Amino acid sequence: MTDIVLEARSVSHRYPQFSGWLRRPIGVVRAVDGVTCELAQGERLGLVGESGCGKTTLAKILGGLLVPTEGEVRLRGASWAALRGAAYRQARALAQFIFQDPMGSLNPRLTVEQALREPLLIHGLAQGAACRARVEELLASVQLPAAIRHRLPRELSGGERQRVGIARALATDPKVLICDEPIASLDVSVGAQILELLRELSQQRRLALLFISHDLRAVACLCTRVSVMRRGRFLETAPTDTLLSHPRHPYTQLLIRCASLDLDAVDTLPE
Amino acid sequence: MALLSVEHLSVSYRHRDTLVRAVDDVSFVIEAGEVLALVGESGSGKSSVALALARLLPPRAVISGRAALKETSLLDASEETLRAIRGGTIAYVFQDPATSLNPVMTIGAQLLEAIVWHTPAGHEEARRLAVWWLRQVGIPMPELRLRAYPHQLSGGMQQRVCLAMALAARPSLLVADEPTTALDVTIQVQILRLLRDLQRRLNLSVLLISHDLTVVERIAHRVGVMSGGRLAESGAVDQVLHRPAHAATQALLRARSAMSFKT
Numbered sequence: 001m002t003d004i005v006l007e008a009r010s011v012s013h014r015y016p017q018f019s020g021w022l023r024r025p026i027g028v029v030r031a032v033d034g035v036t037c038e039l040a041q042g043e044r045l046g047l048v049g050e051s052g053c054g055k056t057t058l059a060k061i062l063g064g065l066l067v068p069t070e071g072e073v074r075l076r077g078a079s080w081a082a083l084r085g086a087a088y089r090q091a092r093a094l095a096q097f098i099f100q101d102p103m104g105s106l107n108p109r110l111t112v113e114q115a116l117r118e119p120l121l122i123h124g125l126a127q128g129a130a131c132r133a134r135v136e137e138l139l140a141s142v143q144l145p146a147a148i149r150h151r152l153p154r155e156l157s158g159g160e161r162q163r164v165g166i167a168r169a170l171a172t173d174p175k176v177l178i179c180d181e182p183i184a185s186l187d188v189s190v191g192a193q194i195l196e197l198l199r200e201l202s203q204q205r206r207l208a209l210l211f212i213s214h215d216l217r218a219v220a221c222l223c224t225r226v227s228v229m230r231r232g233r234f235l236e237t238a239p240t241d242t243l244l245s246h247p248r249h250p251y252t253q254l255l256i257r258c259a260s261l262d263l264d265a266v267d268t269l270p271e
Numbered sequence: 272m273a274l275l276s277v278e279h280l281s282v283s284y285r286h287r288d289t290l291v292r293a294v295d296d297v298s299f300v301i302e303a304g305e306v307l308a309l310v311g312e313s314g315s316g317k318s319s320v321a322l323a324l325a326r327l328l329p330p331r332a333v334i335s336g337r338a339a340l341k342e343t344s345l346l347d348a349s350e351e352t353l354r355a356i357r358g359g360t361i362a363y364v365f366q367d368p369a370t371s372l373n374p375v376m377t378i379g380a381q382l383l384e385a386i387v388w389h390t391p392a393g394h395e396e397a398r399r400l401a402v403w404w405l406r407q408v409g410i411p412m413p414e415l416r417l418r419a420y421p422h423q424l425s426g427g428m429q430q431r432v433c434l435a436m437a438l439a440a441r442p443s444l445l446v447a448d449e450p451t452t453a454l455d456v457t458i459q460v461q462i463l464r465l466l467r468d469l470q471r472r473l474n475l476s477v478l479l480i481s482h483d484l485t486v487v488e489r490i491a492h493r494v495g496v497m498s499g500g501r502l503a504e505s506g507a508v509d510q511v512l513h514r515p516a517h518a519a520t521q522a523l524l525r526a527r528s529a530m531s532f533k534t
Contacts, residue, residue, distance in 0.1 A: 050455040051426075158313075187312045188482065189526035214455060220532045244532055258456045260531070261485045263464040266457060 005175050005208045006062060006095070007038040011071035012232075013057050031057040032068065033232035039176065042206040044199070046223030046240070048216050048255065054232040055212045056180055062210060063095045063178045076175070093123050093172035100181035102161035106153040112139070112164050113149035119171040138167040142197060159190035166197065177202075178210045183218060195222045216259040220244060228252045272341075273300035274476050275324075275444055280336035280346075282319045282328065290333060293319045295500035297336075301444065301476055308479040308487040308508070310523065311497035317480045320497075321446050324478075325357045340443060359389040362437035366449040368429035372421040378405075378432050379417030382439055389440035404435040409465055427458035431465070438469070448480040463489055484527050488512060496520045 012035070014028040031054045039045050049055050060066035062073055064080040073080050075091050083091050099105040106115055116135045120126045126134045136146045142163040153161055162182060169177055179198065183191030199222055202209045213219050219226055220240055227237040228249065235249045247253045257265035282294035294316040301307045309317040322328050324338055324345055338345040340360060348356060365371045373381055382401040386392055392400055398417075405413035408431040421429055430450065437445055450466065451459040467490045470477055481487055487494050488508060495505035498519035504511060515521045 050457065187526075188530060189312065189522060192526050192529040195530070216456070217530045217532060221530050254457060258460045261460060261463065261489055263460060263467060263489055266460050266464070 003041040004038050005041055006073070006075055006210075008058075008062060008073045009036055009071055011035045011058070011061055011068045011073060013054075013061060013066065013068045013070075030232045032061065034071075035229075035232075035234055037227060037234065037237070039208045039210060041175070041208055042202060043225065044202050044209040044211060044223040046219030046226040047210065047212045047229055048214065048219050048226060049229035050214060053229045055214075055229055058229070059097075059178050059180050059210065059212055063097055063176075064091065065097075089123065093119075094174050095176040095178065096169035096172060096174040098162070098165050098169050098177065098179045098182045100184050102158070102165045103153060105165055106161060106168075108153055111150055111152055112156075115153075115164060116149070116168055116171055119168060123172050125172065134171070138171055141170060141201070142167045157190075158186050159193065162186065162190075162194055163197070166194075166201070170201070174207070176208045176210065178212075180212045181214070182211075184213070184215070191218065192221075198222060216255050228255065274303045274305075275301040275338070275340050275478070277320075277324075277338045278336055280320065280323060280338060281334070282316070282323050283333045284329075285331040285333065293500055294323070297495075297497075297500075297502045299495055299502065299505060301478060303476050304474040305493065306470060306475075306477040306479055306491045308481055308491035308494045309497055310481055310484060310487050310494055311519070312482060312523075315497040316500040317497045318448055321363075321448050321478060321480050324444075324446065325361045325363070326353055327357070327363075355389075358385060358437070358442075359440050360443045362440050362442035362445050364430070364433050364437050364445065364447045364450045367453045368426060368433045369421065371433050372429060374421055376420075377417065378419050378421065378424070382417070382432070382436055385436045386439050400439060401435075404439045405432070407438070407469065408432070408435045409461075410435070425458075426454055427461060430454060430458075430462055434462075434465070434469075438473070438475075444476050444478060446478045446480070449482070450479075451486065452482070466490060484512060484523055496523065 011032055012030065013032040014030055016025055017027050017029055018024060019026045035058060047055050057066065061068045067081060075095055078091065113135050116138055117131055120131050120134055135149060139146055139149060144160060144163050183194050186194065195218060198209060201207055211219060211223055223240055225237065226240050226243045228235045228251065230251055235251055243252065244256060247256055254265060278298045280294055280297045281292065283290040283292045297320060299307065309320060311317045319328065323334050334346055336346065379401060382404065383397050386397040386400050401417060402413045405416055410416050410428065410431055451462050454462060463486065469475060470490065479491055491508050493506065494508045494511050496503045496511065496517060496519050503517040503519040511520060515524055
């Protein structure tokens, strides 16, 4: 297939572990362990797993924020590791992030307009009046009123803040959007609206989404394909409907039963 | 007579020169052995209700109305009475077990403290009870765990310890404020099932605070839906969730079905 925008081949990442006041190395944690995956244009890939399974480490590696200890990641055919200077900056614009806590990812002292201008200026995408018009356009694309541009993050609701985060990510016209638990700190109703927005954006712009969540319900609701991750590995990857109707791995079966809070899914005694 | 009765409870917070009302004229009762859930979006006032009962709110909170647990009036109780109420007749389990436990005390020391303070047990008896309670909440090798510090346990194990501590004081009312929200989904199911089983076995009276209708459905008998500080509607769980009368309940149900799948 030619429309693959992001692909990872046998990616692993190890964090060294230290102990005691001499910080002696005592071993390594394999946060990501031999993951191979690809993401096509317009595709929405969901990544589910429990906390500590390596979801976020993998997201950082795929988005070029972290260099894996093994393997390689290619964005539109170019390896992150080989990119330097202007080419690297260009690639940065193509893969953007949305994080869980919009309060933490927005600068509290910048107004919405200033926050949205930054990527435009850094990547030299617009100046002066064009910049202002682009800010309004970005706000409209996440269904926020233009009047909101003078406000500070603390003057916004959680849902509005996350929309600003999405608008900022869209500023550089990316091809890949990596969403790391974007609705985990929102109310259910607000989260559902954000999912709907992400779906529309990915359809309108043929935007590839990597949607990371611990919540299989949210993933199933948005994504076309789902990967289940545990202890740094991909257990299985399948189209959403197939995964829900014919889960192959016992852990996937467990996740599905737990997602609907089936209290008979697990024993009360711990693993 | 109801175990807990709350009448016309209002809570406001002082903000600069004004009062912001968080809870507005809320009344409900909990019978012995009953689980009442308060459900609503964040900011609807459900946690303020829960914290007002043992007067755990910050000094800038202004509380009015009446609340009584058995014969004890709660909202005008003296500091001395409150010490017996807090963690004693009303025990709490909160969302984040890591911040509820004292990081520099062992599990055993914290459990013993709760037991010695709130029950007539002496030290030897308290130790036996501590082990017994850890076993009740499904912690393997409880004798060894007494010497563990909170950071040596997983989040699910920490929440089990919190539950053991709350129950070890033999409270008349257990308040569980989003007890599973911070946990992984598989652990969530374990803790919910544990809570349901213990509730049935010990005939616990529980005030459950949650934003999740499915959690409510699994363990509550009655539910009150909060919206903008008011109790929008209340009744038996089946009735409220299947024939919602208020727009707030309908909105919660819509949000839930927007994010669910059929298996």
